[in-house]
Amino acid sequence: MKNSKNNYSAAQRWYNIKRRFLYQVKKQKRVLINIIKTPQGIVGTFIIAGLILCALAGPWITPQDPFKIVIANRFAPPSFKYLLGTDFLGRDILSRIIISTRVVVPISLSVIAIIIIVGMTSGMVAGYYSNTIVEKIIIWMFDSINTFPGIILVLTLAAIVGSSSKIVLILLMSLWRFPGYGRIVRVETLSVKEEVYIKAAQALGVKEKGILFHHIMPNVIAPIIVLAGMDFGVVTMMLAGLSFLGMGVQPPACSLGRMLQEGYVYIHQSSWMLVGPILALSVVMIGCSLFSAGLRIALNPKESFGR
Amino acid sequence: MESILKDQLVLEIEALSVEYKSRQGIIKPVDNVSLQIRKGEFVGLVGESGCGKSTLALSIVNLLPPNGKIIKGKILLNGNDLLAFSEEEMARQIRGKKITMITQNPHTALNPVFKIGSQMKEILRLHKNNEEVSGKQRRLSYSQGCAKILEEMRIADISRVLRAYPHQLSGGMKQRVITAMAFFCNPLLLIADEPTTALDVTIQAQILELFKGLVKKYSTSILYVTHDLGVVSELSRKALVMYAGEIVEEAKTSNLVKNPKHPYTEALLKCLPSVSKNRLKAIPGRVPDLTSSLEECKFFPRCSYTMSRCKKERPPVLETEPGHRVRCFKYY
Amino acid sequence: MGKYIAKRLVLLIFTLMGVMIILFGMIYLIPGDPAVIMLHQRVNPESKALIIHRLGLDQPMLIRFGRYFWGVLHGDFGVYVMTNRAVLPELLRVLPYTLGLATFAMGISIIIGVTLGILAAFYKDTLFDHIVTVLSTAAVSMVDYVAALILLLIFAVKLDWFPSLGIGERGNIIDQLYHLILPASALAISWVGYIERLVRESLGEVLSSDYIKTARLFGIPKSSIVYKYALRNAAKAVVTVVGLGWGVLLGGAVFIEIIFNRLGLGKSIIQALYSREYFAAQGGILVIVILFVGVVIIVDIICAYIDPRIRLR
Numbered sequence: 007m008k009n010s011k012n013n014y015s016a017a018q019r020w021y022n023i024k025r026r027f028l029y030q031v032k033k034q035k036r037v038l039i040n041i042i043k044t045p046q047g048i049v050g051t052f053i054i055a056g057l058i059l060c061a062l063a064g065p066w067i068t069p070q071d072p073f074k075i076v077i078a079n080r081f082a083p084p085s086f087k088y089l090l091g092t093d094f095l096g097r098d099i100l101s102r103i104i105i106s107t108r109v110v111v112p113i114s115l116s117v118i119a120i121i122i123i124v125g126m127t128s129g130m131v132a133g134y135y136s137n138t139i140v141e142k143i144i145i146w147m148f149d150s151i152n153t154f155p156g157i158i159l160v161l162t163l164a165a166i167v168g169s170s171s172k173i174v175l176i177l178l179m180s181l182w183r184f185p186g187y188g189r190i191v192r193v194e195t196l197s198v199k200e201e202v203y204i205k206a207a208q209a210l211g212v213k214e215k216g217i218l219f220h221h222i223m224p225n226v227i228a229p230i231i232v233l234a235g236m237d238f239g240v241v242t243m244m245l246a247g248l249s250f251l252g253m254g255v256q257p258p259a260c261s262l263g264r265m266l267q268e269g270y271v272y273i274h275q276s277s278w279m280l281v282g283p284i285l286a287l288s289v290v291m292i293g294c295s296l297f298s299a300g301l302r303i304a305l306n307p308k309e310s311f312g313r
Numbered sequence: 314m315e316s317i318l319k320d321q322l323v324l325e326i327e328a329l330s331v332e333y334k335s336r337q338g339i340i341k342p343v344d345n346v347s348l349q350i351r352k353g354e355f356v357g358l359v360g361e362s363g364c365g366k367s368t369l370a371l372s373i374v375n376l377l378p379p380n381g382k383i384i385k386g387k388i389l390l391n392g393n394d395l396l397a398f399s400e401e402e403m404a405r406q407i408r409g410k411k412i413t414m415i416t417q418n419p420h421t422a423l424n425p426v427f428k429i430g431s432q433m434k435e436i437l438r439l440h441k442n443n444e445e446v447s448g449k450q451r452r453l454s455y456s457q458g459c460a461k462i463l464e465e466m467r468i469a470d471i472s473r474v475l476r477a478y479p480h481q482l483s484g485g486m487k488q489r490v491i492t493a494m495a496f497f498c499n500p501l502l503l504i505a506d507e508p509t510t511a512l513d514v515t516i517q518a519q520i521l522e523l524f525k526g527l528v529k530k531y532s533t534s535i536l537y538v539t540h541d542l543g544v545v546s547e548l549s550r551k552a553l554v555m556y557a558g559e560i561v562e563e564a565k566t567s568n569l570v571k572n573p574k575h576p577y578t579e580a581l582l583k584c585l586p587s588v589s590k591n592r593l594k595a596i597p598g599r600v601p602d603l604t605s606s607l608e609e610c611k612f613f614p615r616c617s618y619t620m621s622r623c624k625k626e627r628p629p630v631l632e633t634e635p636g637h638r639v640r641c642f643k644y645y
Numbered sequence: 646m647g648k649y650i651a652k653r654l655v656l657l658i659f660t661l662m663g664v665m666i667i668l669f670g671m672i673y674l675i676p677g678d679p680a681v682i683m684l685h686q687r688v689n690p691e692s693k694a695l696i697i698h699r700l701g702l703d704q705p706m707l708i709r710f711g712r713y714f715w716g717v718l719h720g721d722f723g724v725y726v727m728t729n730r731a732v733l734p735e736l737l738r739v740l741p742y743t744l745g746l747a748t749f750a751m752g753i754s755i756i757i758g759v760t761l762g763i764l765a766a767f768y769k770d771t772l773f774d775h776i777v778t779v780l781s782t783a784a785v786s787m788v789d790y791v792a793a794l795i796l797l798l799i800f801a802v803k804l805d806w807f808p809s810l811g812i813g814e815r816g817n818i819i820d821q822l823y824h825l826i827l828p829a830s831a832l833a834i835s836w837v838g839y840i841e842r843l844v845r846e847s848l849g850e851v852l853s854s855d856y857i858k859t860a861r862l863f864g865i866p867k868s869s870i871v872y873k874y875a876l877r878n879a880a881k882a883v884v885t886v887v888g889l890g891w892g893v894l895l896g897g898a899v900f901i902e903i904i905f906n907r908l909g910l911g912k913s914i915i916q917a918l919y920s921r922e923y924f925a926a927q928g929g930i931l932v933i934v935i936l937f938v939g940v941v942i943i944v945d946i947i948c949a950y951i952d953p954r955i956r957l958r
Contacts, residue, residue, distance in 0.1 A: 146659070146660070146663055147663075149660045149663070150660055150663035150664050150666075150667055151667075153660055153661075153664055153892075153934055153937060153938060153941075154664065154896075154930070154934065155892045155893050155895055155896025155897070155933060155937065156893065156896060157896040157897060157899050157900070157911075158896045158899070158911075158914065158930055158933060161899065161914075161915065161918065162914075162918060162926065162930060165915075165918035165919070165926070239786070240788075243788045243791070247788075247790055247900060250790065250900070251900075251903070251915065266790075266794065269794070270794065270904065273797070273798065273802055274802060277798055277802065277803065280794055280795075280798055281798075284791055284794060284795060287788070287791055288786060288787070288791065291786035291787075291788065292782075292783065292786045294786075295782055295785065295786050296782075299782075374862065376858070376861055376862065400867065401866065404861070404864050404865070404866045404867070405864065405866070407864070408861070408862055408863060408864035409862070409863035409864030409865075410864060413862070413863065414862045416855065416858065416859060416862070418855060421854065421855035421856060422855050422856055422858075422859040423856055423859065424856040424857075424860070424878070425856070425878075425952070425953075425954060426877055426878055426951060426952055426953060426954075435865075436863050436864075436865075439863075439864060439865060440864065478953050478954070480954055491859070494863060495863075
């Protein structure tokens with residue numbers, strides 16, 4: 007059943023794709039195991055995994071009801087019942103933190119996914135078609151976005167476009183971050199492009215799309231994976247910052263930034279309102295740093311030699 | 314008179330051992346090495362990569378990396394014990410003045426952000442404040458001093474070189490500049506650690522000619538470290554063969570080449586490609602793991618002349634003929 | 646050298662134009678009449694038409710962009726819609742506070758970060774080095790507003806060592822500096838971490854490079870190695886980070902200014918955004934971007950001076 011398009015039947019093409027995917031997965035498994043070997047990697051992975059678990063398990067693991075208002079118990083310091091104290095409406099802070107991960111983690115993960123995809127594609131295109139108008143335009147786009155200090159860009163866009171919907175938030179933050187990835191990928195592509203196996207593939211008549219995604223991509227992806235690990239934390243921080251200023255996640259949805267803002271407003275009445283979310287954010291950030299450090303060591307064969 | 318001068322020992326190394334601490338254990342790149350170099354002598358040190366020759370060179374000037382230590386032995390320069398010198402004294406009196414060393418890679422040996430002229434003047438200024446520098450150079454200004462020595466290195470267009478940055482010069486040119494810097498103070502000993510490995514063959518020939526001329530003019534002793542037997546056989550008077558941290562054979566070069574005694578030297582000579590042979594020969598086996606401290610001859614796994622004794626003890630040095638020493642049980 | 650500077654300037658002017666196009670275009674990305682968006686619903690229909698005409702909002706987009714660009718070149722950044730006052734003077738009035746904050750923070754981080762970095766590279770692999778490494782990893786994770794909140798909580802509210810709000814009395818430098826300490830420290834913490842790590846890594850790399858080895862072989866003593874040779878080669882990395890960080894600091898100052906209730910460019914921009922004063926917001930952003938771009942040019946020039954390989958290519 008030959009298909010005139012590719013000389014492969016549909017079933018055969020699907021089989022090829024599946025096989026390639028599994029091969030990549032097998033390669034990554036080795037990397038993952040390497041990560042766990044380093045001390046930073048273990049702690050980092052632990053924290054990130056915990057985070058994702060919280061997001062998934064959400065409402066089932068909160069010790070108290072995160073939305074239950076008990077005015078009589080406002081500003082309570084930590085106790086057995088309320089491990090991190092209560093906020094200005096008597097709600098348990100720890101539960102609110104846990105449930106806010108349900109909102110925050112999907113947003114951050116989506117942003118990371120988008121910037122990897124978009125950044126990598128634009129970087130590869132720019133690098134592969136170097137010295138053309140396309141490349142110049144893409145670089146100009148990267149530079150223009152990069153000249154904005156991040157917060158300014160995000161805040162302005164958020165203020166103008168309105169940040170009520172989550173999708174808008176995701177897109178905004180992706181726009182903010184992706185040029186960094188694009189630039190790195192472009193530089194890597196420029197050097198990978200000159201390798202002999204690329205020339206060989208071109209000589210064999212492989213189509214450009216094939217060259218880009220099958221040959222170049224696996225070789226340029228390493229540095230941005232490390233960056234992505236770190237950026238997960240950075241994006242989460244920015245999201246919290248936006249919410250702090252009132253332009254991020256809106257109530258009644260619970261988010262770390264909003265809790266920070268409430269803590270700030272009531273700073274004189276209770277310091278515990280701030281401690282909880284600050285701890286949570288710091289843990290996320292440290293976890294991401296450690297994870298990406300472990301990732302960097304695992305991906306770099308020179309550094310992980312002899313372990 | 315001349316013979317007495319010629320017999321004066323410039324460098325004497327006695328039973329030197331060096332240890333490195335590494336993740337895999339303790340490595341001994343230099344194990345009980347002894348050698349002598351006389352004034353004006355051109356000595357070649359041959360060995361493959363990893364046999365410890367660079368470490369030996371570095372330990373003479375005591376510039377081992379932080380995880381390395383000289384644990385045993387003596388190094389005497391004109392009778393003075395170099396190991397008793399402090400770091401300050403080594404830097405100020407010995408390195409660059411009495412003993413200079415040229416390293417392998419001229420492309421990375423010079424600081425890329427300073428011009429050649431300023432780097433050379435820096436060295437000159439450093440060593441000028443000692444009486445060792447000849448009066449003539451003190452009278453000339455620094456640039457003239459630099460220019461003069463560059464001229465001796467047969468460099469044309471000296472002013473361009475002085476004003477240039479390292480990345481603007483070719484490899485051969487850089488190596489000449491470095492050699493010039495090494496000869497500022499007429500050193501007693503020049504250690505050249507594979508100075509031509511990174512350059513192509515024609516430049517290599519020029520540099521070697523240069524060295525020959527310098528030896529004649531300044532009667533500097535040269536310790537030429539290399540893996541290339543061809544160079545050694547052409548230039549040096551005396552040759553030492555090093556394997557896995559030990560000196561396994563030492564002889565006058567002509568004798569070594571005509572009449573190699575150690576199996577390793579023999580095998581090395583057989584490996585040299587020539588027009589008549591149509592197959593390249595290699596020595597089977599691998600360099601031994603330097604962390605092991607078994608009591609056996611280090612060449613034992615690859616030797617074709619082994620006896621039972623070779624596996625049980627390390628062969629001591631034997632002088633089979635005057636001036637020709639070997640470490641092998643064959644001659645016991 | 647001059648040619649290099651000129652090249653960089655031209656490139657950056659183009660980028661600046663791109664930035665302005667984005668800024669300007671942002672308003673048009675939103676569905677709806679831009680004029681309505683800018684004026685919101687505050688004004689009644691008759692005055693609205695007047696204001697629209699006065700602000701030139703009824704002209705086609707290209708003309709408006711052209712007029713705006715022309716105005717910028719002449720220092721006219723537009724006016725506040727509500728009060729009809731010029732934007733630029735207001736921005737320039739608060740600019741020094743932001744600059745002071747950013748400079749102070751950067752200054753602290755450079756002094757502490759560079760010193761720690763040099764020491765850590767010198768005493769490599771000792772306990773000191775390991776402690777410093779851990780501390781700077783922790784410091785890097787301290788995003789500015791989190792650090793600000795922590796410092797505010799501990800030092801201003803609980804211990805009451807430092808004032809928590811405001812910029813201090815006008816004209817009283819000491820008081821203003823006193824009010825600067827906490828906010829600047831908050832900004833500086835993560836930068837100390839970055840700078841220390843960068844200095845330690847690049848200095849470590851330089852110290853183990855071949856040309857340093859050659860210098861030692863020629864008898865240059867260990868002490869002058871660090872000062873003269875190593876630092877110059879490592880300075881390039883530091884200067885780059887400092888230059889880029891400056892821009893981030895200017896932006897990050899936003900949170901700090903709001904938390905500590907200080908006057909500053911960031912705060913003015915946020916307030917302008919809240920109250921839909923788009924000219925003011927645009928103007929503020931433009932000022933920050935111009936400053937940032939200016940610093941990038943200066944950084945590039947300094948780097949080219951330090952490393953001759955760049956300018957002679």
